[in-house]
Amino acid sequence: MATITHDAVEDRQRQAPALIRYLAPGDFVTRRYVRAGAEINTGEYRDYEAVVRDGMPIRDHFAFDTHGFMIGKGPSAIEDFWNREEVDEKYHAEAARIIRNLTGADRVATQG
Structure with a gap:
């Protein structure tokens, strides 16, 4: 447990x-x-x-090994997060790239 x-x-x-x-x-x-x-x-x-x-103020406090999650930040090319088409087109690839960079993972699977 x-x-x-x-x-x-x-x-x-x-x-x-x-x-x-x-x-x-x-x-x-x-x-x-x-x-x-x-x-x-x-x-x-x-x-x-x-x-x-x-x-967010203590985002560096959290780590996968200790907390089971971490809070990361990364740049986004999305100009309007309320625009569903723009988000669907760009966000998953951006999130996967940021997660790979933060964790060193070989593969990342995103979901909506």
Whole structure:
């Protein structure tokens, strides 16, 4: 089981309460069936209280090895992030390039 790391520097950041929905504990195999107009999940999902913090001021604090994620920055050629066509055309390739540069990964798969 993964261990959640916590550091006092995180508590000093801007924060807000939130509800996050994810899979409830249980002894079952989770499957999701989808067809036009309907879907069935065999697992049970619940809302859990959480605290969401602004990680940008401490982005260098987070590392894959310690936290399981990192916050990176990179330039973008996208001029209007509200323009779906422009985002679809450019963003995935840009994100993959930035992730490869930050992590040294040989391959990166992006999704919408």
